[in-house]
Amino acid sequence: MSGKIKIAAAALLLLVVVVAAGCYWQVLRFAAAPLTINQQTLFTLPAGTGRVALQARLESQHIIAPSPWFGALLKLKPELAKFKAGTYRLEKGMSVRQLLALLASGKEAQFPVRFTEGTRLQDVLRELRKSPWVKHTLADDRPATAAAALKLPEGESLEGWLWPDTWLYTANTSDVALLQRAHQRMKSEVAAIWQHRQPDLPYRSPQELVTMASIIEKETAIGDERTRIASVFINRLRIGMRLQTDPTVIYGLGENYNGTLTRKDLETPSPYNTYIINGLPPGPIALPGKASLEAAAQPIKSNYLYFVADGKGGHTFTTNLASHNRAVKAWRMTMKEKNER
Numbered sequence: 001m002s003g004k005i006k007i008a009a010a011a012l013l014l015l016v017v018v019v020a021a022g023c024y025w026q027v028l029r030f031a032a033a034p035l036t037i038n039q040q041t042l043f044t045l046p047a048g049t050g051r052v053a054l055q056a057r058l059e060s061q062h063i064i065a066p067s068p069w070f071g072a073l074l075k076l077k078p079e080l081a082k083f084k085a086g087t088y089r090l091e092k093g094m095s096v097r098q099l100l101a102l103l104a105s106g107k108e109a110q111f112p113v114r115f116t117e118g119t120r121l122q123d124v125l126r127e128l129r130k131s132p133w134v135k136h137t138l139a140d141d142r143p144a145t146a147a148a149a150l151k152l153p154e155g156e157s158l159e160g161w162l163w164p165d166t167w168l169y170t171a172n173t174s175d176v177a178l179l180q181r182a183h184q185r186m187k188s189e190v191a192a193i194w195q196h197r198q199p200d201l202p203y204r205s206p207q208e209l210v211t212m213a214s215i216i217e218k219e220t221a222i223g224d225e226r227t228r229i230a231s232v233f234i235n236r237l238r239i240g241m242r243l244q245t246d247p248t249v250i251y252g253l254g255e256n257y258n259g260t261l262t263r264k265d266l267e268t269p270s271p272y273n274t275y276i277i278n279g280l281p282p283g284p285i286a287l288p289g290k291a292s293l294e295a296a297a298q299p300i301k302s303n304y305l306y307f308v309a310d311g312k313g314g315h316t317f318t319t320n321l322a323s324h325n326r327a328v329k330a331w332r333m334t335m336k337e338k339n340e341r
Helices: 003-032 053-060 070-076 096-105 122-128 143-147 174-196 206-219 221-241 247-256 261-266 290-297 322-341
Strands: 041-045 086-090 111-115 165-169 306-309 314-319
Touching: 003 165, 053 070, 053 086, 070 096, 070 290, 086 096, 122 143, 122 174, 165 221, 174 206, 174 247, 174 290, 206 221, 206 247, 206 290, 221 290, 221 306, 221 314, 247 261, 261 314, 306 322, 314 322
Parallel strands: none
Antiparallel strands: 041 086, 111 165, 306 314
16 A cells, blocks of 8 residues: 555544544534523423434424434433433423433423312312313212222212322323322321220221311311310210211201301201211211321310310310300400401
8 A cells, every 4th residue: 555545544534533523522512402491391202202203392392402413312322212201391401411311211290289188079179170280081070970980889988088188190190090099098097097096986987087087177277276176076976965066067068058157057957967966977078187187086185065266266165055155255256356446
């Protein structure tokens, strides 16, 4: 080989090396480039999407700038090419490499839905219906429909049997799957609390404990009052005195409740009207939180038979009717003074 040929071959090799190095640098530069989004963005990658379709989708949604280096990056870094279908949360300032690493990790965006203490099952179902990333499979928001979807025994209700919490889910999680998670958690928690309840409480089943807890939940939001309210109702049950609690009447009225309880309401027969029926109503009236469940299982020892709002956010507890009537009179005076200010 002549000297000129050797020089030409060396020059060509050098050119190839320079071009390869330049391409490599361009690929790394593209990988480090920030996404073209200026705020948090949700990106959904359908199942079966290939490399070319992924690039097209990212470019059409203005998440990355058009580039000839996308395919080269996936070949150079094959671990980034193992992307998984799902919905992902992309952050402003994220690089193309970080985007691909997220898609390869399968760490989908999490969305919250809140099941709140003190709410009825129907309210929970309506809240679930409003959650945009939930896969809605329930035909309607009737409690009976939810119970059937969870395959509960005939006549058994979900009312009160969902654990109140902020539940996180990925896109397209079904409404039934979320209800099932909350139901299983509630059953587990109730079983543990039932196991460690005080002896000789007037409950025949965990269902009755949950029913009591739901009433406590509706009567007060003050932590240290729950065990005292529980003691009032326990004492009444023990002596055969009616519970006479407004939240159960309101629950029994359903959609007919207009925000004000009347004497007629208190005299209208209903399985939940505890001014008329003896003992506990047939089931829970709301989702009880853990504090109310524990109060129902561990009430304080007391002689209280009555309580009434004190006009200051709490309640006055009394042991006899005469004291209770005085407390009611004091509450009315407080409310009158407030209204006159």
